[in-house]
Amino acid sequence: MTSDPSQDTSDKAVEAASQRVLDALRVRNWRLATAESCTAGRLAGALAAGNGAGAALQGGFVCYSKDAKVRMLGLPPETLQSSTGAVTETVARLMAENARQRSGAEIAVAVTGVLGPSCDEDGNPVGLVEIACARAGTTRHRRNHWLEAAPDILISATILSALELVAEMLAD
Template sequence: MVDVTALLAACRAADLRIATAESCTGGMVAAALTDIPGSSASFERGFVTYTNQAKVEMLGVQQATLDAVGAVSEEVAHEMALGALAHSEADIAVSITGIAGPGGSEFKPEGRVCFGLATHAACRTETIEFGALGRDKVRIAARNHALTLILAGTSTA
């Protein structure tokens, strides 16, 4: 896992504030960040948007996007990350939407997680296939990957 203390120090050094928009991780990224004393200097807020309705209401995800591609998609991760920026005072936002399991489908298997990383300059997305590791392990892997994305984003924000 990323050294969260170092991540927060990098954000402080760059004068960056973080927002999170989480679905399948249910707030695990925000919890990892706020476990560190003094994190309020860099962590601005977190959105746990587990349902599609919450994604629409809290982050401005378009219902048409959800209808067209589903919640577990890079398109929704993109809109979630941008929504977290728009609804906060943050400079960098990470989003996570995926299928932690058990379950999934032929088209969206267990362990597929889509991520977004947005700054005021750009937003990029990616999908990671963690595989059917089990719910807890997929969620931990997704949390760790999101923290890695934030750390990498501190140099480009």
């Protein structure tokens, strides 16, 4: 999906989406884990700032480098050595599934992508983001290809997209 990341990516939109996810997690008595690359922990930070985060947020993995994805989340090195590297649907799915398993959380969300200011080492363009959400027996994926924008706008857009995917999985 290619889209304009500047549609409501305000701090208030992120706060509201985070709170909706936290509330839905608490209703289910579930905990969430995050696995983040391009957002570098900001997704977990947005959730941790919400009311009731202590009951719903299990924790997170910040795996910015390929090596960290292998060491911390157990991704097979060969998965990261493809021509597109760490920004693939497969990598996002494995990050979410392994974060869920390793953390003991009922649900996990993962983000990997390129948020600028330039392309990554594998030539993936700024604005390409892969997001996955995993719970027992089900993993969903979402690809965003944002129009190039300032990194802070892309980060907020990515966090909102990830929170929307989690909310969808919790609504099922």
